[in-house]
Amino acid sequence: MGTARHMRVQYDQIAHLYDAQPYRQKAVDPHVLAFLREHPSVAGACLAVLDLGCGTGNQLVANRAALPQALLVGVDLSYGMLTQARRKAQDILWVQADSSHSPFPDASFDVITNQYALHHVRDKHAMLTAVWRLLRAGGRFVCTNITPHEMDGWIHYRYFPAARAVDLRDFLAPDALVALLQQIGFIQIRCARQQTSTLQDLQEFFEVVQRRETCSQLLTIPDQAYRAGLRQIKAELEQGAREVPTQVCILTVCTEKPS
Numbered sequence: 181m182g183t184a185r186h187m188r189v190q191y192d193q194i195a196h197l198y199d200a201q202p203y204r205q206k207a208v209d210p211h212v213l214a215f216l217r218e219h220p221s222v223a224g225a226c227l228a229v230l231d232l233g234c235g236t237g238n239q240l241v242a243n244r245a246a247l248p249q250a251l252l253v254g255v256d257l258s259y260g261m262l263t264q265a266r267r268k269a270q271d272i273l274w275v276q277a278d279s280s281h282s283p284f285p286d287a288s289f290d291v292i293t294n295q296y297a298l299h300h301v302r303d304k305h306a307m308l309t310a311v312w313r314l315l316r317a318g319g320r321f322v323c324t325n326i327t328p329h330e331m332d333g334w335i336h337y338r339y340f341p342a343a344r345a346v347d348l349r350d351f352l353a354p355d356a357l358v359a360l361l362q363q364i365g366f367i368q369i370r371c372a373r374q375q376t377s378t379l380q381d382l383q384e385f386f387e388v389v390q391r392r393e394t395c396s397q398l399l400t401i402p403d404q405a406y407r408a409g410l411r412q413i414k415a416e417l418e419q420g421a422r423e424v425p426t427q428v429c430i431l432t433v434c435t436e437k438p439s
Contacts, residue, residue, distance in 0.1 A: 292311050325430070329353045374432070
């Protein structure tokens with residue numbers, strides 16, 4: 181994440197609620213496993229993985245089951261989020277730091293991941309340059325996030341359009357992210373999109389968004405815009421609406437530091 185003064189969301193205030201939100205469960209990261217398969221010379225005990233913007237640590241905790249000997253490190257700016265992470269695993273190193281200025285020597289990690297967190301970083305060039313510095317030669321960086329530029333049909337934007345305006349400011353467009361990685365020196369940049377279009381039960385959605393902390397998008401907009409969205413959903417429910425379409429695009433960018 182960025183500096184505390186410029187964070188989108190003050191996660192210390194909601195850290196104790198974070199894991200109760202939808203979609204927080206994690207499986208072992210397939211990109212880390214793929215790196216090991218493709219680099220057999222890197223033994224599990226030698227593997228070093230850094231998760232920038234690790235939040236409450238769910239991804240690294242899931243990874244530990246498949247990587248019992250690897251060095252796993254999570255960095256987050258929020259002390260509250262890291263407090264939750266430390267309760268889950270004592271054999272993972274949890275570090276409070278700005279992701280653009282992580283306190284590690286150059287070439288410390290084989291794989292660095294950043295999941296659903298890059299939009300919190302104000303100086304993305306500085307953060308991605310830090311990733312370059314921290315990666316070993318031949319190391320891999322994997323960044324995953326939603327792509328607001330390609331999902332104007334997302335149900336959150338339908339009822340809370342102010343959130344999309346904020347996201348278009350805070351998220352890099354895919355082409356811009358690729359260009360920035362190329363500028364820094366990354367190679368073999370691969371982009372994979374996971375696009376889903378479904379019908380969302382509107383009553384269930386209403387129950388979720390009434391807990392505002394369930395989604396950072398709801399925390400970035402003015403109270404007036406948030407209340408207006410709730411009123412619109414309630415009005416549609418009273419008019420008999422049951423399901424509404426929603427569309428999400430998740431982009432995973434995988435790239436390497438030259439050997």
